[in-house]
Amino acid sequence: MGALLQSHTAPRKLIAGNWKMNGVGAALAEIEAMAAAAERLSCDLVLCPAFTLIERAAGLVRDTPVRIGAQDCHAQPAGAFTGDISADMLADAGASHVIIGHSERRMAYAEANEQVAAKALAAYRAGLTAIICVGETEAQRDAGRALDIVVAQLSASLPDGATAANTAIAYEPVWAIGTGRVPAEAQIADMHAAMRQHLSARFGMEGGQMRLLYGGSVKAANAADIFAVPHVDGALVGGASLKAADFLGIAAAA
């Protein structure tokens, strides 16, 4: 395990914002403010607004280092899937990233690991980077099963062909999302080390370099401590990504 973990060279951190079902046109001013500050940051920024804002947001950040992502895609490129959006459509609208397998979708829409892997493949085919989410529930952690559960999710949710360029992983303990509760740094460290070990064993160098984000109640006040944990290569931020001042405060700590 030590040898595998030592092969990791920390990449530039990725700070991704997940706006969930928030924001209409007026919220684009926040993305504009983020983009205006992005040149001065030493991390990569991705904002994932609702589908309805993607094209406008992509236009706003066109000449800046900020990238735009979506929060889900369908596994098929086209077809009779009322209400769904394909990865090709996202790319066409100007997205470069897509969040896949967020726990809110796994729970609300019963998305299984196999579906997540199929969506990731669709994202790769469309040239998008997939941000694949995994994480245990509180009951699973209390039962001492967090590491096993997350590594099993990771194993079944990543398709063959995942690379450091086309995939980032977001470890989001379900009990930490939107609750103000954050795992102890040692718990994050153990989880990220276990994920790195699994990814390195399966994908070699690519797995060693794949960015591992932490998500769940990240704020400007706790970001520096979280980013100092080994194998934390960034964050997936929900509530604190809605306002430029909050999100930039997190990015400044990266």
Ligand SMILES: O=C[C@H](O)COP(=O)(O)O
């Ligand atoms: O995708 C983001 C996560 O669900 C974290 O949300 P949060 O930062 O509001 O806890």
